[in-house]
Amino acid sequence: MAKLIYSMITSLDGCTEATDGDLGWGPEDEEVHSFVGDLFRPVATFLYGRRMYETMLFWETAHTQPDLPPYIRQYADDWRAAEKIVYSTTLASASSAKTRIERTFDPDAVRRLKKESDHDLSIDGPNLAAQAIKAGLVDEYHLFTTTTVVGGGTPFFPPGIRLELDLLDHRSFASGVTYTRYRTR
Template sequence: MGRLIYGFNVSVDGYINDAHGSIDWSEPSDELHQYWNDFERDTALTFYGRKLYDLMSAYWPTADEDPDAPPLIVDYARVWCGMPKVVFSHTLESVDWNSRLERGDPVEVVTKLKAETEGQLEVAGATLAAPIVAAGLVDEFRLVVAPTIVGGGTPFLPTLPSWISLRLLENRTFPGGTVLLRYEASRA
């Protein structure tokens, strides 16, 4: 059985983007970028919603072709293209870069694939994560808190029917004051 992780860069007030959809405030340091590169390299399967997949697939498949791209970008581009992905969408006709299209219920599909897949799994995107978090399928939360308050936008976590107890696994500070908080969901 796989271990499902939900992680994202978030503002101090808990948003993954601002009210205009911008993530410019969350520019990672090289050390943080390397952290995410290594995280993705160790991921057996990532679940994407359509919006985040569109954003990622618009840049990463050709990012390594830029002669001025730094090694961190080249590395992430290659990791991202090769990483197995399941993309949930009712509007996309096809997906590329080691991805498969899924139109089923995210909670049902993630439950099934989590049981069938060994290793680290990732849910990427707050909209997709919302029902998965609410269903109690996430084993670990990774919040990379940027020292910025954005005042609104897309929340990292959905409104929940009840609270989720967490146990701190790790905290780490990156350059610029960004802090990683890793929590394991406590199952009663």
């Protein structure tokens, strides 16, 4: 059975988005970006909320930009190769290949997808992930924590949730970003 992985960049105080929208962690970090690319290359399906999908659409055409660093080109190629499911009541159609729109998040459909998939799945976006967490669907949590404290915003974990997790892996990067990987008990 495939794992459902929830991963996001977070501030030191646990926000995926600051109240003003900016986590303030600076420019792209090649070391972190390459690590993320290697980590998620085996993921065959990404589950997105509309806002996260619209953010990720950059990767659909990134490969057409001149002088693209190899690690960015590789990530763009991997993203385009993956299936994408976007949960949205307002999005009329997909703007990327290998993408389908679902109007509602159906936990039973995601359970079937996990059971039938031979590759792991990723769920991205804190609002969509909150639904999966509440349904007991998330198997692993991957956090990339910046060195910024933003004082409020959208939390990585939904309020009112208690989870018992086991630390599986951790890594520190030269930029100060830390990676932690947890498994649900």
